[in-house]
Amino acid sequence: MAKDRKIDMVILGLLSHENLSGYDIKKRIDNALSFFWKGSFGSIYPSLSAMEKDGLIRKAENTENSGSREKICYAITSDGKKALISWLEDAKAVNDLKYETLLKLFFGGVTDAQTSINTITAFENEIIAALEVLKMYQANLSNNLDNKDHIYYYLTVLFGVETYEGYLRWCKEAKKMLVKQG
Amino acid sequence: MAKDRKIDMVILGLLSHENLSGYDIKKRIDNALSFFWKGSFGSIYPSLSAMEKDGLIRKAENTENSGSREKICYAITSDGKKALISWLEDAKAVNDLKYETLLKLFFGGVTDAQTSINTITAFENEIIAALEVLKMYQANLSNNLDNKDHIYYYLTVLFGVETYEGYLRWCKEAKKMLVKQG
DNA sequence: AAAGACATGTAAAACGTTACATGATTGC
């Protein structure tokens, strides 16, 4: 079994739905998972090699040869599915959150209030843009909750929408307080 | 100037308020910053050595020798303060969030609904405990907003309280949806 | 013709955690 590399579980999870190449996996991560997980080619390709060696995944027949270069699709094996399920069944999960925005705000007293207001505004703008994307996903998913997996996708998107809306309420409140005392 | 090691900025920020030892710094991080930042001895002590060599901090006279072993307190230098302020004045901030809880939930369709409910419950219990602590901080700080720095501490705590309360609302809603279709 | 997406992979560097080594002091 693999050590504890989370990227392995991301890949196994994605492969449990459909056969994918490394490049496809990167796209899935960037689209569907990006607001709560990230991954780069430099971690995906080595993970694919290692998991194939360990028998958790195998090379699949390339269904759709899109014409461009080689393209190596992988499928999950029964051992891979076992590893995925055993990870899923462990309810303990580590949520590792690093908010550089809050770090800067915490030390805001070192300079003037305007500096902190700028940091909050930059954060606010990022969240406004990201929330728009999430709301689109949400609209699409809520019209399609019949598919067994869609409820799980919907719940993660709901999490994103609710926390992002909370962020935006906080941004307003925080800026108001800083302007008042600034 | 230091590379881009965020732990350096955490330390400089803390030292901008008071002289501290490595051990003290760890305690400050665990108490005041833990819900949005983490740091271990294995990163703190090497950072202290490196920043002292670079002239961003210096060894301070050990004000309170508590009797136990040596105890090396550090003070920020004017170069260190410059580095801190230049970091603060860059409004761009990277918020790096990894929610293993959401990752497990996203792939929840692979097993039964009860597995996902358990994962959510474990998350919920963690948040309930952490929220209690935050509310205590919040109560203490809101009685003390006269101190110039306290508004910044208060705003980060407010961020924590609001997002945690959002998490808990989401946990209830998510479990309700999973039970209904489970 | 150029830019950008498609596609795989490696190497170097940065970063951080965990565990270990060491030892004094304090509270039960």
Next chain:
DNA sequence: GCAATCATGTAACGTTTTACATGTCTTT
């Protein structure tokens, strides 16, 4: 006497990002 806390530091290990190398195909 034992456990916990105070206190500093190093070493091994593992993960991940960034940058590079390479080349095709499609769109403008």
